[in-house]
Each structure stands twice: as structure tokens, then as C-alpha cells.
Amino acid sequence: MSQIILSAQDLHKDFDKVQAVQGVSFDIQQGEIFSLLGPNGAGKTTTLSMLSCLLTPTKGDALIDGHSVRKQADKVKQVIGVVPQEIALYPDLTARENLTFWGRMYGMGGVELKGRIDAVLEIVGLSDRAKEKVETYSGGMKRRINIAVGLLHQPKILFMDEPTVGIDPQSRRRILDTVLDLNQKGLTVLYTTHYMEEAAELSQRIGIIDHGKLIALGTQAELTRMVGQFDTLHIGVDGDKIDKEQILKVVEKTKGVHRASFENGSMIVQAEDANAVLGDIVAHMNQAGARVLGLRMEEPNLEAVFLHLTGRALRD
Amino acid sequence: MKALLIAWKDTLTRLRDRKALVTLLAAPLIISALIGLAFGNINFGGSEAPVTDLAVILVNEDSGQLGQVYEEVLTSEALAELLDVTQMDDLDAARRQIEEGAARVVVHIPAGFSDQVLPEAPGASVGRATVQIYTDPTSTVAPLIVQSILEQISAGISTVNLAAQISAQQAGEYAAILGPQLAQLAQVLPEELSREKFDFETQRLILETSQVGEAQQEINAFAYFVPGMAVYFLMFSMFTGARSILDEENSGTLPRLMTTPTPLGQIILGKMGGTFLIGLLQFGILMLASRFIFQLSWGTSLPGLALIVILTVFAASGLGALLTTFTRNQLQANVIGSTVALVFGALGGSFFPMQGTTGILDVASKLTVNRWSMDALTKLTVQNAGFSEILTEATILAAIGLVTYLLAIPLFQRRFVK
Numbered sequence A: 001m002s003q004i005i006l007s008a009q010d011l012h013k014d015f016d017k018v019q020a021v022q023g024v025s026f027d028i029q030q031g032e033i034f035s036l037l038g039p040n041g042a043g044k045t046t047t048l049s050m051l052s053c054l055l056t057p058t059k060g061d062a063l064i065d066g067h068s069v070r071k072q073a074d075k076v077k078q079v080i081g082v083v084p085q086e087i088a089l090y091p092d093l094t095a096r097e098n099l100t101f102w103g104r105m106y107g108m109g110g111v112e113l114k115g116r117i118d119a120v121l122e123i124v125g126l127s128d129r130a131k132e133k134v135e136t137y138s139g140g141m142k143r144r145i146n147i148a149v150g151l152l153h154q155p156k157i158l159f160m161d162e163p164t165v166g167i168d169p170q171s172r173r174r175i176l177d178t179v180l181d182l183n184q185k186g187l188t189v190l191y192t193t194h195y196m197e198e199a200a201e202l203s204q205r206i207g208i209i210d211h212g213k214l215i216a217l218g219t220q221a222e223l224t225r226m227v228g229q230f231d232t233l234h235i236g237v238d239g240d241k242i243d244k245e246q247i248l249k250v251v252e253k254t255k256g257v258h259r260a261s262f263e264n265g266s267m268i269v270q271a272e273d274a275n276a277v278l279g280d281i282v283a284h285m286n287q288a289g290a291r292v293l294g295l296r297m298e299e300p301n302l303e304a305v306f307l308h309l310t311g312r313a314l315r316d
Numbered sequence B: 001m002k003a004l005l006i007a008w009k010d011t012l013t014r015l016r017d018r019k020a021l022v023t024l025l026a027a028p029l030i031i032s033a034l035i036g037l038a039f040g041n042i043n044f045g046g047s048e049a050p051v052t053d054l055a056v057i058l059v060n061e062d063s064g065q066l067g068q069v070y071e072e073v074l075t076s077e078a079l080a081e082l083l084d085v086t087q088m089d090d091l092d093a094a095r096r097q098i099e100e101g102a103a104r105v106v107v108h109i110p111a112g113f114s115d116q117v118l119p120e121a122p123g124a125s126v127g128r129a130t131v132q133i134y135t136d137p138t139s140t141v142a143p144l145i146v147q148s149i150l151e152q153i154s155a156g157i158s159t160v161n162l163a164a165q166i167s168a169q170q171a172g173e174y175a176a177i178l179g180p181q182l183a184q185l186a187q188v189l190p191e192e193l194s195r196e197k198f199d200f201e202t203q204r205l206i207l208e209t210s211q212v213g214e215a216q217q218e219i220n221a222f223a224y225f226v227p228g229m230a231v232y233f234l235m236f237s238m239f240t241g242a243r244s245i246l247d248e249e250n251s252g253t254l255p256r257l258m259t260t261p262t263p264l265g266q267i268i269l270g271k272m273g274g275t276f277l278i279g280l281l282q283f284g285i286l287m288l289a290s291r292f293i294f295q296l297s298w299g300t301s302l303p304g305l306a307l308i309v310i311l312t313v314f315a316a317s318g319l320g321a322l323l324t325t326f327t328r329n330q331l332q333a334n335v336i337g338s339t340v341a342l343v344f345g346a347l348g349g350s351f352f353p354m355q356g357t358t359g360i361l362d363v364a365s366k367l368t369v370n371r372w373s374m375d376a377l378t379k380l381t382v383q384n385a386g387f388s389e390i391l392t393e394a395t396i397l398a399a400i401g402l403v404t405y406l407l408a409i410p411l412f413q414r415r416f417v418k
Helices: A044-051 A073-079 A095-105 A110-123 A139-151 A169-184 A196-202 A220-227 A244-252 A274-287 A302-310 B002-015 B018-039 B065-074 B091-099 B113-117 B141-173 B185-218 B222-251 B253-258 B264-293 B302-325 B330-348 B359-365 B369-381 B387-416
Strands: A004-015 A018-029 A033-037 A059-064 A080-083 A157-161 A188-193 A205-210 A213-218 A231-238 A257-263 A266-271 A291-298 B054-060 B083-087 B105-109 B132-135
Touching: A004 A044, A004 A188, A018 A044, A018 A059, A018 A188, A033 A044, A033 A169, A033 A196, A044 A059, A044 A157, A044 A188, A073 A080, A080 A139, A095 A110, A095 A139, A095 B002, A110 A139, A110 A169, A139 A157, A139 A169, A169 A188, A169 A196, A188 A196, A196 A302, A205 A220, A205 A302, A213 A220, A213 A302, A220 A302, A231 A274, A231 A302, A244 A257, A244 A266, A244 A274, A257 A302, A266 A274, A266 A302, A274 A291, B002 B018, B002 B222, B002 B264, B018 B222, B018 B264, B054 B065, B054 B091, B054 B141, B065 B083, B065 B105, B065 B113, B065 B141, B091 B105, B091 B132, B105 B141, B132 B141, B222 B253, B222 B264, B222 B302, B222 B330, B222 B369, B253 B264, B264 B302, B264 B387, B302 B330, B302 B369, B302 B387, B330 B359, B330 B369, B369 B387
Parallel strands: A018 A213, A033 A188, A033 A205, A080 A157, A157 A188, B054 B083, B054 B105
Antiparallel strands: A004 A018, A004 A059, A205 A213, A231 A266, A231 A291, A257 A266, B105 B132
């Protein structure tokens, strides 16, 4: 059995009257990619900030490589690499100057630092642009240098906080491939995201977090089994004047429908067999004066798990 | 030490910011030049535009010694270049010369002036005597210069005369105690002092002549406004520098720094150190630029100048940091920093001299970094003061810097540890 490198134990964080994180506990095994999946404001970044020793937990603790984030922050900081959600770089400095500065903040220098800078530039594929100022980079390139900084001192575990936010699909693909490649070389990764597809593709295990609580934890297969065999129907609806509550009542009474809700102009229906109930649902909607604009059908996935657990779509 | 690395990084990034460079360096030089050109006799060749041959009419109706003193001084060889003195007997005719534009100033010494000031009987009370000056209202420089010369002569006469009276009076009072020989001094002293007076006045004249020469140098507005603007813009850049810690907090680089094994105290010290380094560079470059562009002399005491510049930057960066700890965000820090820099500039003498102010204005002025820095810089650049003469200002600037740094560091720590 793999060794546990990170163990979060009943982490709490309060900001005045807001309980941002409420009793989050999980373990991460060495060599694993573990994703914290949840919508914006769920408590992912706050959890990561406590693990990075940026925030002191109101209650609870976490052990990273055997060191307490509460009591041994200096030792914890030596073994973690952090890739924050923001592009935390100095735009007026070149990529190499940025890496040199951050490397020195980790106590590196000389030939060792130069070697590591060359290595991480190679990993993120920006060796040929190293002498250019970061402000001239595209969003995707900045994100890659942001990752390179986190890898400089060869951490035992890398924390990545939504590293693909706001970038083009090509850059996103490149970053995901980099994470997978690093993991194959043995790096443990704690990855936070609100993109279900990223968590599903990257992670060996996933923790679903919402309103500061870890509401589910397991492999993708384990999580989707929680939903059962429900399909999910997303039905685009035109009709501001329709009585949504009345339609939901009728749809939920339809045989084979498990649950129905309206989200941003779409009706989301969970059913044992989407094909079997589709005709009846459309008929009910026509009777209610709602015109169907589009239709999408999904088999059980993490989105469905989140919907099943919270009654809300993950993207919200 | 990681604080030094952070300080150097800040300096490097600031120097690469073209907009910041304009504020740091170009603006103080341009504004100094504009103010200097507006208020002073400026020429860029280095030699002063001379003030010469000021048309002055002297109407001396006094037949005593003092009228003679004023006359001798005003028509002396030493002032020959500066003043073109014409003597007239008729005051009304002299005043008409001003109205007609033929003269700038009329100096009138009334009849009996000497008798009023130097009564015959020793110990007799001294009357009130007035030398009158009539000036052309459109003229600004000439009346000031003539008035200054007359004030110097009058001050010398008053001092000697008062000293004579007091000495004679006191010797008489103490006769019973000191004995008859000393009591005789009461008779001898006024005469001696009265005779000495002319020598004294001559000496005063020599002093005065040199002061007129120096006063002419003071007319070079650059000598005042370049240091004034340097301190004023230094305050701006120090507040901006201090605010950069909030910029880093906002951009995410400060939290990232805090995830590295770098103590928070070193991060804060590094940020403040960066601001300090930038301030030193800014002031140093401004001094060099003003030396070469405006031929401005920064005095003769290099150690004194270095000390004051270092301590001014120290105090200003400390103050900027302390103020920043009380602000909620960058916008608030910007508004407060700009307001304080402006108020300090006005009160502290960056725009006009505050050395002569009294009362609450003087007290308020002395609460600013600018005032102490300007006092010292004026001493160094205008009066050619030495190292020992600026130690009071240096001590106060050092104290401001030390206190503000010691307060700002823990306040920042408390702010960023959550």
C-alpha cells in the first residue's frame, strides 16, 4: 500500500461569521493525483491555502510528509510546491528572471538553480522564450510559467489551484498533459477544479466539496455508483412566461423520472432511462406552452453525482 | 539574505516601469525648471544673471553722524556695482523721480535722526527714529535689496547703542558694590562704544557686502526648488513603493512568497528595503541631473549631504509603510499617500520656504519629513553648511525613520497572517 503523504484532519476555517471550510478530512497517497471538485466558493482554495500554510486553520490540522501545517510550517513549505489560481509572477521580469527569483526564495542558487530552471522550462515547453518578459506572454504561456515556478525546488507534492482557468483549449490540453506526465514521473498532485472533465481525466480519486464540506470522496467509478444508473437530460426551454413549478410537478410525476429542476433556462431531468421518458416530458412541456429549444443526454458522470448530492449543477 | 533579494527585485521591476520612471525622475526636474524659470533669475550657463545698478536716490537731511553712516554705506565702493545712488536734497523731487520711472527707491533720512538715536547725555532715553523708503510699486527686487541693506545698518546701530546704554546703566547700579573705579566705567563706556561704532559699522558693511553677494545666489530659484521638488516627489515614490506590497497581495505574488520558506518579516523588510533603494536612486539621480543640467551646487559637505539624503529616504519610506498598514486597499493607499505627500510638500517647504514661519504653521511644518529635510538641504546647498550643522535635522529624520519602521513591520505582519 502506498504511503500517505498528506492527511487533512477535520479542517475548519472561519472568516468572521462565514464558515468557509467545515470539517474537511481526506488523505492523499504518494504518487496520486487527487482532485478537489466543486463550484466557485465551495471552499477549495481556502482548503488549499490552509494546506499551503497561508491560512491558519480555525480548527483541525493537516500533516504533510509528516509535518503539521499548524506547528511546522517551515518544514511543510520545503516539501510543497504551489501553483496558485492567479498568475503570481512579475510581468516586468523575464521568465528566467522570475524563475531565478522564486528559486532563490526556496534557498536555491548557483549551478543547481540554473539546472533546475532549464529543466522546468523544458517541462513546460518554454525554453526558447525564457528571455522574454512575462508581460509579453499569452495567457496560456503565463500559466505554464506559473506551473514551472511550483516545480523548481522538486516538491514532494504539488498543489494546483484551478490552473486552467481562462485559457484557450490548446493551452489547457498542454497543461493537463504536463500534469499527467509529471504524475507518471512520480509527482503527487492535489488539483482543485470546477471542471468535471478535468477531475475525471486526471484524478485517481476525487473529493467533491460544496459549501465548505466534503460531501463525497472516492474514485470516479465509486462516485458515479452513488447516482445509480440515472441518465441526465438537459432540455433547453424557451418561455419566460411558463409556470416552471407546475411543469416540474408534472414532469416529476412521470414514470421513470427520478428528479427534475430548472437551471439557467434549462430543465435538468434525471431518469432511469432517458429515451423512455423523453416523449412524455416533451409532451408535458408542450401542453404547458414551453417550447423545447435543445436537448442533451448524458450517462452517469461527476456532474450527475454533484446534481444528485446537491440538487444543483456543478457549474453554478 | 532573502530580504535583499526581494529589495533588489523590487528595484529592478520599478526601474523597468517607464511610467514610474517619469514620476521618479522626469517630473521633479521639469517642475523644478518651470518653477525656477518663473521665480528666479535663471540662466543655464551657470553664471548668475546679475542684479546691478539699481537706481536709488538718497535724501539725507540728517546732519549728525548716523546720517553720514547711511550715506557712506550706500555710496561705498563695495555696493557700487549693485546700487547707483544719486543724492538729492528735496524729498518731493526725489519721489517724483520714482513716479517718472527714473528711480526705483528713495531712501530718506530725516533731520535730527542722529540726535534721536544718540542723545548727548549719557544714559538719556533714546527716541524713536525712522529711515523712510519710498519704492516703485512695480519693482520687486530693488526695494527688497535696499531694505535689506538699510535693516543691516539699522540693526548694527541699535545693537551698539543699546549695549552702550545697558553697560553704563549697570555699571552705575553696581558702583556701590564694585567700588568707585568700576563706577567710572559708566562715563567711559558710552564714549568708547560710540567710537567703536564706526569700526563696527565698517565691519558690518564688509559682512553685508558679502551677504549681498550671497543673496544674489539665493535668487537662483533652482537652489531651493530642485531639493524641494526632489523631497516632494520622493514622498510620492515612497508611498507608491510602500503600496506595492498591497499590489503584490492583490496580484498573488505576496501569498505565493508566503508559501515559500521565507519568513514574513524578511518579506516585509525586503519590500520596505526595495522602496528605500529606489528612493536613494531617485534622489541620487536627481542630484546628479540637477548638477549637470542646472549647474546646481549641492554644497561642500558630501558626508552631510549623503547623511541627509539617506535619512530623508529612510524617514519617508518608513512613513509610507506605516501609512499603508492603516489602509484597506490600494485605492485607499493611493488617495491617502497622495494627500499626505501634497500636504507635507506644502507644509514642509517643498514649494516655498518655511524657515521664517511662526506659531501653529511652524509647529505643523515641523511635523513633516519635508521640513527637516529641506532645512538641512537648504543649509547645505544655500549656506554651504558643514556636517556638524545638520546633525539636529539628521537626528530627527533618523528618529522618524526608526519609529515608523518599527511600527510598520509588526503591523504588516499582523495584517498578512490570517
